[in-house]
Amino acid sequence: MKHLIAPSILAADFGKIYSEVEMLNDSEADWVHVDVMDGSFVPNISFGFPVIKAIKSVSKIPLDVHLMIDHPERYLQQFKDVGADILTVHAEACPHLHRTIQQIKELGMQAGVALNPHTNVDQIADVIEDLDLVCLMSVNPGFGGQKFIYNTIPKTKKLRDLIDTRNAKAKIEIDGGVGLQNAEKLLQAGAHVLVAGSAVFKADDPKDTISRLKSIGKDIYMV
Ligand code: DX5
Numbered sequence: 001m002k003h004l005i006a007p008s009i010l011a012a013d014f015g016k017i018y019s020e021v022e023m024l025n026d027s028e029a030d031w032v033h034v035d036v037m038d039g040s041f042v043p044n045i046s047f048g049f050p051v052i053k054a055i056k057s058v059s060k061i062p063l064d065v066h067l068m069i070d071h072p073e074r075y076l077q078q079f080k081d082v083g084a085d086i087l088t089v090h091a092e093a094c095p096h097l098h099r100t101i102q103q104i105k106e107l108g109m110q111a112g113v114a115l116n117p118h119t120n121v122d123q124i125a126d127v128i129e130d131l132d133l134v135c136l137m138s139v140n141p142g143f144g145g146q147k148f149i150y151n152t153i154p155k156t157k158k159l160r161d162l163i164d165t166r167n168a169k170a171k172i173e174i175d176g177g178v179g180l181q182n183a184e185k186l187l188q189a190g191a192h193v194l195v196a197g198s199a200v201f202k203a204d205d206p207k208d209t210i211s212r213l214k215s216i217g218k219d220i221y222m223v
């Protein structure tokens with residue numbers, strides 16, 4: 001299977017959110033990446049349940065919801081109800097990460113864990129078999145349009161080794177500062193899913209950019 005492209009809706013024009021999602025439906029995008037920020041875990045606030053529900057009402061592709069919020073365990077059912085297909089929580093925000101992962105799966109969603117740039121992949125070694133997705137933050141979460149942190153490349157390789165060694169099924173997603181300039185390196189390092197916000201929505205031709213991201217590394221298939 002080929003790598004997946006998950007455009008981040010945070011970089012879209014919210015004044016025409018329906019047509020932005022329709023553009024994704026009509027493109028080679030695999031998932032819509034939905035960034036939820038609470039102004040506490042990260043220094044920014046994005047949007048909440050009504051906006052996600054609106055996106056879901058139009059989207060023909062799965063919603064990949066990235067929670068940058070404290071105590072995400074309080075809201076798992078609500079995110080399921082508004083249409084999250086994949087639900088990702090931050091390891092740094094979850095004192096009982098194993099329990100939270102199980103609850104996400106019990107609700108019928110795929111479970112993801114995101115790691116900030118300073119968090120070592122060893123932190124999730126004891127739950128790796130339970131995960132559908134590991135999101136490596138390649139910027140400090142809170143804002144779109146930031147510069148890619150290069151250490152993510154060796155970090156991706158290390159995580160891929162861990163996943164392969166343990167024969168785990170988790171996909172590796174890279175989030176922040178991803179675009180045509182670094183996509184190939186990330187895929188070679190072992191990434192399965194590329195999130196791209198500004199690179200897609202600020203491009204002259206977003207659909208064409210999605211196709212180009214999708215066709216990079218043609219011969220790199222997921223194991
Ligand atoms: C950052 C968010 C990212 C962001 C990516 O806090 O989690 O998903 O929207 O945007 P770009 O691709 O512009 O860095």
Ligand code: ZN
Nearest residue numbers: 033035066175
């Ligand atoms: Zn994100």
